[in-house]
Structure formats: structure tokens, C-alpha cells
Amino acid sequence: MGRDRGDQGQRWQQDHQEARPAQHQAEAPGEEGEEGSPLGIAERDVILERERPAARPDARATSLGHRDDIQGLRAVAVLLVALGHAGIRFLRGGFVGVDVFFVLSGFLITGLLIAGAEKRGFVSLREFYARRAKRILPAAALTLIVTDIAAYRLLNFVRAKQPIQDSIWAAFFSANVQFARQGVDYFARSQPPSPIQHYWSLAVEEQFYLVWPVLLSVVLVGIAVRRRRRPSDRSPGAPAERAFSERRLALVIIVASLGSLAWSIYYTHRTPAAAYFATLARAWELGLGAALAIGASRFAHLSDRARAVMGWAGVAAIGLAAVLFADTTPFPGSWALLPTVGTALVIAAGIGNERSPRGVGAQLARAPLRYVGDRSYAFYLWHWPVLLIAASYAGHTLSLGPNLLLLGGAFVLSIASYALVENPIRRAPLRRPVRASAVLWGTTVALVVLVAVLDLRSIDQKVLLKHATPVGAIPTLAPPVEASPGAPRALPAVIAAVQAARQGSPIPGSLEPSIDRLLSDRYHPPSPDCVADHDEPKIKQVCPLLEAGSSRTLVVFGDSHAAEWMPAILWAASQDGWKVIPLIELGCIPSRYANVCAPFVEWAEREVASLHPDAVLVGARLTVGTPKQRADSVSGLGALATAMRPLAPDVVLIGDPPAQAGQPTDCLLTRGATLQTCISTLTDDQLSVYRDAAGAVTAAGAAFIDTMGWFCFENQCPMIVGHAIAYRDNQHISTTYALELRQLFRDAFTQALTA
Missing domain, CATH: 3.40.50.1110 (SGNH hydrolase)
Structure with missing residues (x-):
């Protein structure tokens, strides 16, 4: 992959946040009384208090509705990633686009969870995971299946086996584990990156969301229990009249994020190739967005001048990271603070007024950026396999011109999959969320694994028929001779x-x-x-x-x-x-x-x-x-x-x-x-x-x-x-x-x- 650590590069990024929070809030909640969670977590709707909080201005309501500036920022992030992968020299650090997505995801998802708790009086884990399944799985599975088939049909069997095997890891949201293992394998690093490598970031996010909603629920339960035991906190105007405690939630996520950041700095210094893909080394980036969502009300009344300074400074920080960073930058570690803090500044600048006249939000909210932002998840999924499989099929690294044409083709694929797969399923009503999400997850995983296994079996049969060689005694070679008088000696x-x-x-x-x-x-x-x-x-x-x-x-x-x-x-x-x-x-x-x-x-x-x-x-x-x-x-x-x-x-x-x-x-x-x-x-x-x-x-x-x-x-x-x-x-x-x-x-x- 473009940053393929080796390449790394090294070593790659994705977009899979909730595209339209307002629409998600309008979807039908899951039916009470269903048991089980789609990802194996015991279902517990966390009941807080059914009392409605006193009406007062809430920045969260304005920040968590559909924000055009955030859609524009998503477009900037995915374009940084894609253009960096295409080979634009001054965007060697385009991989920081994934860090932008991490902060955005933490902000949006945490805000939705808390808003749901305030609105309904409880956090529904089953509804959350059902919506994540609808949002993530269909497009991700489609891309994996098409990539597997394309690799099988277009690449030699050695090159084809890698993405097909990797797709099985990706189907179980464990791709980052696979690529971290390859990252610490010197000889694996010498091979071209996998067309599935960018799925590592989906794995990081989904692993984070296996833990964070449950932790959030536990904290909210503790707050509810404390309020029941201290009736005085329920007096009008008391801080505990709200369905949650911003201070306690912020403390939990800040402590956890600081621990993750410390580990990220240490692990990046010690084993950078593995740290790049590690969930614990990345969790603080999502935590930064979560903390911003919890404290959103503190940014509601900023002056236009403050919004302008914060927003433009944030965009400058992201751009600076994309231009100055490279595959050799120890990442994530402390260097990741530049694009992530920059992203937080842009988000905060738009809370309560995303279209401040002098702010960056008005520019990010322009129609072309919104259009790309709406399709950023699909574009992220398609762009990397298209670039990698084309280069492998050609047998050499492609130049910038062909890569830009390929990105255009990938964007056409993203438009089609967004219109035909991603959006229709995402907007489908949730009647029985646990069952629906379990069926969706099981079906998509089964399809990906089935295609992968069939392709691998076919490859193995070809190998046995055409390329297998019995291992015999290894001979020794005769010593060097002169092919002609005075010529350098060489083996016969x-x-x-x-x-x-x-x-x-x-x-x-x-x-x-x-x-x-x-x-x-x-x-x-x-x-x-x-x-x-x-x-x-x-x-x-x-x-x-x-x-x-x-x-x-x-x-x-x-x-x-x-x-x-x-x-x-x-x-x-x-x-x-x-x-x-x-x-x-x-x-x-x-x-x-x-x-x-x-x-x-x-x-x-x-x-x-x-x-x-x-x-x-x-x-x-x-x-x-x-x-x-x-x-x-x-x-x-x-x-x-x-x-x-x-x-x-x-x-x-x-x-x-x-x-x-x-x-x-x-x-x-x-x-x-x-x-x-x-x-x-x-x-x-x-x-x-x-x-x-x-x-x-x-x-x-x-x-x-x-x-x-x-x-x-x-x-x-x-x-x-x-x-x-x-x-x-x-x-x-x-x-x-x-x-x-x-x-x-x-x-x-x-x-x-x-x-």
C-alpha cells in the first residue's frame, strides 16, 4: 500500500463513519425484548432515567445533525489518501487522511450514542451494532469479493493468494492483526503490498467499537445508580438532572486515550512497522473525537473570529502533515498529533455554526466536496485494489498519469456501489435489529470466505498440475571455469x-x-x-x-x-x-x-x-x-x-x-x-x-x-x-x-x- 511499512510501506486507510447522523437518529429503534447481540456481546439496554432534561440550548443537537463541513472534511481525507497512493510527490504523507477519519468517527459515533441516551433514556447496544453492520458490511463485503475474483482472474497464483488469504482476515475485522504480523516479518515487507491492506483501519475501528459502547454503557449505569442513591442530585437545575455526566464520561475517555497515546509513542519507537496497524496505538485518535463529542457544548458560543482561526489552523495542520510526512516518518506515535489535533480543531470550529462566514466550514461545505464526502467510504474501499491489481497485472509500478485514470475508474465504482448497495441497505428500516444484523454479518462473512476458499482451492489445483516439483537430492555445482582465455571465471x-x-x-x-x-x-x-x-x-x-x-x-x-x-x-x-x-x-x-x-x-x-x-x-x-x-x-x-x-x-x-x-x-x-x-x-x-x-x-x-x-x-x-x-x-x-x-x-x- 502507499504507506507500506514497508510501505511499507509500507504501508493504509479507510473511511467508514456514519455519513448522515440525522438520518440514523430517525431510523426506527430496535424492538425491546430481543435477546443477543450481533457480535456476541450480551445484550443489555442500559436504562438510565426516563425523565426528560430541562430544555436548554444544546450544542450537541446542532453538531450531531448532518454537517456539510464534516462531509467536506471526509472528502479531503479520502482525497489525501487516494492521491498519495497515486504517487503525487508532494502528498507523500497522504496516509494521514486515515487519522482524520479516526477522529471524525470517534466524534460522530460517540455523539450518536450519547444523543440516543438523552433522547430515549438508554443506550441500545443491539441497535448500535445493527446500524454499524448495515453501514459497514455490505460495501466492504462487495469490495472484498470483487477484489478476490479480480486477483484470481488477473494475477499469477503467487500474487493472487495474498489478497485472497487477507480477505478472510478482513471479513472478521482482523486485517490489522495480519498486516502487523507481516510488518514485523522482514521478508514479507520485501513483497508488494496487499490489495486488501487498507482494510486494516476498518478493523481498528470495529475493534474499538466492540469496547467503547460497552464502556460508555457501564459509566452511564454507574451515573444512574449514583443518582438513585442521591435524590438531592435530581433537584431542578442540579448537574445530575441530565441523563449523563459529561465530566465523568470525559474523564474516562481522556484517561484511556492518554494511555493509548503513551503506548503509541513507545510502541512506534520500538516496533514502528507493527505499531502502524495496532489498535491500542490508534485508539487515542478515536478517543480524541469521542472526547470532543462529550464536550461539544463548550464550543457552541465561539466567536466567528475564533471559529475562523481554529478551522483554518486545523486544515493547515492536516495539510502540513500530508506534505511533510513520508513513509520514513515514525508513525503514528507523537507525529500523529499534528493531523488529529488539526481535525479536532476543524470539527470544534463548526459546532453550533458550521458556516461561519470567515471559517473553513463554508469552504468545506461546497457541493463538490460534499458529493465526494458522501461517497468517501466506497471510494476508499475501491481505490486501493484498483491501483494495486492494475500495477501487478502490468508487472511494474505505474506512473502518475495512469494512476489518476485508475482513480477515476475507482470513483465510478464508488458511485455505483454507493447508489446500488451502500445507501439502500443503510436506509432500510430496522425492525428486528439483532436478528437482522446477525444475518447480515453472517451472510457477508460467509460469502467472502466461500469465494476465498474456492479461489484458493482452484489455485492449489493449478499448482499441483503445472508447477509442483518432487524434492530430490540437491546436487552440487562444478567449479568456475574460463569460457575463453582471459575471460572472467564462471560456473559451467x-x-x-x-x-x-x-x-x-x-x-x-x-x-x-x-x-x-x-x-x-x-x-x-x-x-x-x-x-x-x-x-x-x-x-x-x-x-x-x-x-x-x-x-x-x-x-x-x-x-x-x-x-x-x-x-x-x-x-x-x-x-x-x-x-x-x-x-x-x-x-x-x-x-x-x-x-x-x-x-x-x-x-x-x-x-x-x-x-x-x-x-x-x-x-x-x-x-x-x-x-x-x-x-x-x-x-x-x-x-x-x-x-x-x-x-x-x-x-x-x-x-x-x-x-x-x-x-x-x-x-x-x-x-x-x-x-x-x-x-x-x-x-x-x-x-x-x-x-x-x-x-x-x-x-x-x-x-x-x-x-x-x-x-x-x-x-x-x-x-x-x-x-x-x-x-x-x-x-x-x-x-x-x-x-x-x-x-x-x-x-x-x-x-x-x-x-
């Missing part, structure tokens, strides 16, 4: 693969690993604690391997480009009596020039000094970006070799295999693919940084294992060597190919130690 198998590619030979019918297992064909440590992730200062548990019968100690130090060699390293070590101690941090180049990785590098150097190993083997990704990045990569490895030389008799750097131009799964499953279409050509930058790294390491007194000929011949690097897929993704070699290289590695490592 690599030379043959390049020559076959030049002839346009077809891809072999049987491959190892099979394509469906390729992404998982990597080194798996004995425990996840045996390696560190990129944001951790050290390994939780140092894990010595092959201790029995070993006479020498080898430390393997580096990033995932060291981990990819572990299968070959462990085989060679078992043959020659080495104990292996991996000190590996995924996603972190072992260089002090990588600021975020410096704490781990310093810890690892201290650990090596305490271990007194016989040898240190370093594996690291070579950065091929800008000239400065290449220079830093080379000098960082040279400095590391210099620092390691006094700590071990032998220090060896293994050459980093050059990255492929694309993902092997995408290339190999492209219609009409041949060996010629699945081969990469080395760039001058790749060659120069490789040579410079070798020179820097040897100048520092360390040894260098040249692996270029194990992967490339005459500057061409095939994805397939013989029947082995050499790369599991565009920059990591497969375990299968690493094991085919095991004897070559053993010989090269032994030679490096004796050099």
Missing part, C-alpha cells in the same frame, strides 16, 4: 544458463524449488529470537550452532545477505568442525554509516570481542543507489573489516550476489516468459560497487570471496541455473541454490583462511 552451469537464455529457450517444466514454495525457500533460524530485526539494538538470544564436536568458532555477522548463505555455511561448518554463531540483523547493513543500525553494529563488535572466534564471516548488501550511498557502503565495509581484524585471526567478506531487475515469481509466471525474459544485465554501478567493496576489504587486511561468477556470465545474471531458481526474490538467493553452491563455498572459504 551459469555459462550454460546464459547461453540458453540468449537462444530464447523455454523455462524448464520442473523447477526447484517449485514456484509456489519459492518465497518461503529461505534460511529459518532455530528460533525467531536468534536474529534481530532492523529496529532492534541486539539479538534477544545468541544461538551457537553445531557445538557438538567442534574445535573452532566461526561468527557470521551481517544482514539478510549473510543469512541467505547460512545453509551453505552450516553444511561446510559441519564438514570441517566449526561451531557457528550467527550475529545477524535483518534489514541492517553491518556498517556504522547506517545510522539506525549503528547500535546493533556496536553491540555485535563487543560480542565478537568477548567470543574470541577463530574467524569472522561478513555478509552484507551492497547499496547501488546514489554515488554517495555507494561510497558509504564501500567505506562502511572497509571500516568494519578494519574494526574486526584485531578481534579474530581471519576476517572474510563474501561477495554480495547482484540484485535482479524484477521479482522472480512475477517474471516466471508471466505469460510467454522464457529464459531470455528472466535474465538481468549488470549495470556499471553494480559492477563498480562490487569491485570497490572487494578492494576496500582487502586493503583492510581481510579476505574477499568473489561470488560474481557463481551468478553471472558476461555481465548477465540468469534467474534460473539448470533446474534451480537462483533467487527467491529480487535480491536474495534461494536456499536451494545456496545448497547447490555449498561445496564451492566450502572450498572458497577454506582458501580465504589460508591466503
